[in-house]
Amino acid sequence: MNAAPGGGDLTHMKFGPTSDVVNGVQLEIDGxxxxxxxxxxxxxxxxxAVQTxxxxxxxxxxxxYNAAEPELTQRAGDVGAKVNEALAVARAGLATYQATYGVxxxxLQPPG
Incomplete structure (x- = not known):
């Protein structure tokens, strides 16, 4: 058994809980x-409206503020797209893992 840092088992990823986490992140980033x-x-x-x-x-x-605002606004606006890219990688990895696990x-099944 391969121990994960902090405990746990690296030999099997649970599909349901992992998908639930990915879907939960998706809901949050959509929000x-x-x-x-x-x-x-x-x-x-x-x-x-504010007179400064x-x-x-x-x-x-x-x-x-004027010096930093454009980049901050751009980065904040890009958060959704960046997280969605990461979620796509997570979903692809989960699908690959699930297919590999199935094969x-x-x-490993006995002949018969």
Whole structure:
């Protein structure tokens, strides 16, 4: 038996629980993607409505924020696509594992 770090067994991945985890992550990232669309629009609307730049603190903040905002917004918007790429790899790996497990199990059956 191969012990996993922290205990457990590396000899068998349980398909149901693993699929449940992947599906759970999918639900969460779908929620994030939907929420981000609305949140990013609301953030832009609030930025237009707020009058900043009239004192030293807001000027300093705005300079730093304006420099970082485009990349942060882009990265936040990309989260859904990046996680979906990882989920596709997880699903493909799970399917390959399941198929391989099925073939190996069949070969280990006694002749008859």
């Amino acid at each position: 994030w993607t939907t929420a981000w669309t609305g949140l990013s629009a609301a953030i832009r609307a609030e930025e237009r 730049g009239f004192d030293d603190i807001s000027v300093a903040f705005r300079e730093k 190996a199990t069949a070969k």
